[in-house]
Amino acid sequence: MAQGHGQQGILKYVWSTDHKIIAMQYLFTGMFMGLVGGLMAYVFRMQLAFPGISVPGYGVVSPGEYNALITSHGSIMIFWVAMPVLIAAFGNFLIPLMIGADDMVFPRINRLSYQVFLLSAILILASQFVGGGAFGGAWTSYPPLSANPEYNLTPLGATIWLLAVALEFVAFLLGGINFIVTLMNARAPGMKAYDIPMVVWMIVIASILFMLSVGPLIAGAVMLLFDQTLGTGFYDPARGGDPILWQHLFWFFGHPEVYVVLLPAIGMVIDIVATFARKKLFGYKIMLYTAVATGVLSFFVWAHHQFIAGIDPRMANIFTVTTLLISVPIAELMFVIIATLYGGSISLKTPMLWALAFVAEFLIGGVTGIFLGASGADVYLHDTYFVLAHFHYTFFPIAIIGTFAAFTYWFPKMFGRMMNDTLGKIHFWGTVIPFNFIFIPLFVLGLAGHQRRIYNFNNFPELEPWRWLDVVATTALIVMLLFQILFFYNLFHSMRKGPKAEKNPWKSNTLEWTTESPPPHGNWPADQMPRVYRGPYEYAHADRSEDYWPQNLPN
Amino acid sequence: MVERLILQASSYAQSIDGLIMLVAALAGFWFFLAEGVFFWLIWKFRAKPGVGSQYITGEEKHLKRWITIPHALVLVCDVFIIVGAVQVWYNVKQHLPEADATVRVIGQQWAWIFQHPGLDNQLDTADDIWTTDDLYVANGRTYHFQLQSRDVLHDFSVPVFRLKQDAVPGRTITGWFQPTRSGTFDIQCAEICGIGHGVMAGRIHVQDESEHAAWIAQHSSVSAQ
Numbered sequence: 001m002a003q004g005h006g007q008q009g010i011l012k013y014v015w016s017t018d019h020k021i022i023a024m025q026y027l028f029t030g031m032f033m034g035l036v037g038g039l040m041a042y043v044f045r046m047q048l049a050f051p052g053i054s055v056p057g058y059g060v061v062s063p064g065e066y067n068a069l070i071t072s073h074g075s076i077m078i079f080w081v082a083m084p085v086l087i088a089a090f091g092n093f094l095i096p097l098m099i100g101a102d103d104m105v106f107p108r109i110n111r112l113s114y115q116v117f118l119l120s121a122i123l124i125l126a127s128q129f130v131g132g133g134a135f136g137g138a139w140t141s142y143p144p145l146s147a148n149p150e151y152n153l154t155p156l157g158a159t160i161w162l163l164a165v166a167l168e169f170v171a172f173l174l175g176g177i178n179f180i181v182t183l184m185n186a187r188a189p190g191m192k193a194y195d196i197p198m199v200v201w202m203i204v205i206a207s208i209l210f211m212l213s214v215g216p217l218i219a220g221a222v223m224l225l226f227d228q229t230l231g232t233g234f235y236d237p238a239r240g241g242d243p244i245l246w247q248h249l250f251w252f253f254g255h256p257e258v259y260v261v262l263l264p265a266i267g268m269v270i271d272i273v274a275t276f277a278r279k280k281l282f283g284y285k286i287m288l289y290t291a292v293a294t295g296v297l298s299f300f301v302w303a304h305h306q307f308i309a310g311i312d313p314r315m316a317n318i319f320t321v322t323t324l325l326i327s328v329p330i331a332e333l334m335f336v337i338i339a340t341l342y343g344g345s346i347s348l349k350t351p352m353l354w355a356l357a358f359v360a361e362f363l364i365g366g367v368t369g370i371f372l373g374a375s376g377a378d379v380y381l382h383d384t385y386f387v388l389a390h391f392h393y394t395f396f397p398i399a400i401i402g403t404f405a406a407f408t409y410w411f412p413k414m415f416g417r418m419m420n421d422t423l424g425k426i427h428f429w430g431t432v433i434p435f436n437f438i439f440i441p442l443f444v445l446g447l448a449g450h451q452r453r454i455y456n457f458n459n460f461p462e463l464e465p466w467r468w469l470d471v472v473a474t475t476a477l478i479v480m481l482l483f484q485i486l487f488f489y490n491l492f493h494s495m496r497k498g499p500k501a502e503k504n505p506w507k508s509n510t511l512e513w514t515t516e517s518p519p520p521h522g523n524w525p526a527d528q529m530p531r532v533y534r535g536p537y538e539y540a541h542a543d544r545s546e547d548y549w550p551q552n553l554p555n
Numbered sequence: 556m557v558e559r560l561i562l563q564a565s566s567y568a569q570s571i572d573g574l575i576m577l578v579a580a581l582a583g584f585w586f587f588l589a590e591g592v593f594f595w596l597i598w599k600f601r602a603k604p605g606v607g608s609q610y611i612t613g614e615e616k617h618l619k620r621w622i623t624i625p626h627a628l629v630l631v632c633d634v635f636i637i638v639g640a641v642q643v644w645y646n647v648k649q650h651l652p653e654a655d656a657t658v659r660v661i662g663q664q665w666a667w668i669f670q671h672p673g674l675d676n677q678l679d680t681a682d683d684i685w686t687t688d689d690l691y692v693a694n695g696r697t698y699h700f701q702l703q704s705r706d707v708l709h710d711f712s713v714p715v716f717r718l719k720q721d722a723v724p725g726r727t728i729t730g731w732f733q734p735t736r737s738g739t740f741d742i743q744c745a746e747i748c749g750i751g752h753g754v755m756a757g758r759i760h761v762q763d764e765s766e767h768a769a770w771i772a773q774h775s776s777v778s779a780q
Contacts, residue, residue, distance in 0.1 A: 136749075136750065148707075152749060238725065242725075244723065280610060280611060282611065283613035286613070307644075308721055310722075316648070320640050328629050332622060335622050336622060338592060338593050340613075345601075367583070368582075370578050370582045374639065375641070376574045376641070379717060380575070447557050449714030451712065455752070457753075466560065539610070540609060
């Protein structure tokens, strides 16, 4: 397959079919987009804390620009950061290496996937500069606002936004097919279902969820595109259409999407926790089946986003039940990770700090979701800053904390060098502490009645007493953004000058640690492809003197 | 606790805040328990020289209990929350009590239009009172509102009432509220509706019965002429 396809020069980086290069393309594109999304947050948070200020480095934020910034921030962070980094970058890098394959099953589809993704990223960035400005109808893009340029005043921005999102879906469908087929067909000899590392399972389950949920939204997006450009009336009530139809299609995708990004992060956290606690995962099968159950349930909760949207009020009762039920498997996933710590020998290296922070912070996101799933409470909390703080307490642990955990853990394998652990820890605390200072105040603001997506709260005198919390949140955001400089310094410095990494610096069991750091094209020499003899989490096994037992060792 | 952040001014505000507190108590219990156990384990099983880790699969029955028992207890808590949530929801959104008066609320880019009944207490008659951005109601009376939109989605939100409802073009959505406190309060648009979304603020003036009667008498006659 991939053997003998080694490319030279610049082509190696831009036209490669090697899964590791494609992973790096996704990773660095995602990181760049993350910086863009983060800086957008800086601009609109400044406007919220100090309305009307000329934001340093940007200028005065107009209401149209404000709406465009929050819309782009949300869209970019979900579609161009969380998905490419968690699923595409780590899925591409880890799946072949962890199942002992020389590459993906469809390397050219893989290359196409990234190229389509890159095009979508260029489109969403370009939409910031078109006449009328970028789309400002929120990342949920509800019609009629999104469907009619007379309402949104961004004729080009709205359509480009939609095309960019649709292309991104195409990229992930191509990538997802590849992940699923690769796991099914390219496993090393001896690797049975329960020998597959959890992160691989999770990325593949996430890909399946994505493929099952995105279809209706693509249909919806085509109808929205026709409404925008051809003047059809799928969402226009004056012509027999229904705006709420879009909401159903969007959230039928949108809620499983939460688990599409959550599951890979949980998988990474599990692998890291097992390694640094020197512990077998507590209840491998419980974990796996719970993740599947979560995925199935996630298809039956979507309308909890629409309790007050004008749906039949009786429907809310059903979705309250399903939504609260999903707290059971999610709690269980957390319990399993926590139980894995019992009896361990825990060392707090940088990747482990991130992995543990994921659990500690995600729990806040989890329990605050229950307030919103309870229909009676959502009547008040819907679309307040409470919602915003809640999903940032889920997405930030997933997309940022989870990514840093995975990145610092697999960095030696990716680049063949070690990162600086002290700088890593400073960066960790400099990110996690400000994160809480951003979003805990926003929970309070939400309970006090602050609505989302309001450009300037001065029109709402009732909210005045708590406005100082906006200043706290914005200050914390700036501190957090500044600490990222440290990360990029550590990254680029260690990439070139860090101490050389051995094959298996963390003394871990999974197959990616049995090849060189970084792995050569084809991952292993052709005559040394690994065989698998046991599961991925055999730490401290009684039959072995060392406290880890790599999957590829016969005994 | 919510009422310390923002007043309660409708008959159902207290029950919604009560539900929020019920969830806070139940979810808070699990949250602090999980975080407590979590940090305790990290401390207790920190790496110590010469002490290895234990081999525990978690597959045996007596070990699975550590997951299945909390699992069942979480489910029990969920049932309590579901019952509370459905009860509150039913009273606020599903059940429509008899109204003393009906007002029409119309959202448009970017203003609220309010249609009050005049002296005859009937909508769509000649003496209706039309206002923009200011809604006048009497304290203690039960109101139905008929919510409409002229263009895009809006959301009629009165935080002190704990009331929120989307306005959808092409539909009339009927809901209710009963003010319990006199004063002037914020009305927000809570669904993004374009560049003027942030300025789409209104005020609801909850008046005493006599004050409100006088207001109607004064404006109704003006409208009827």
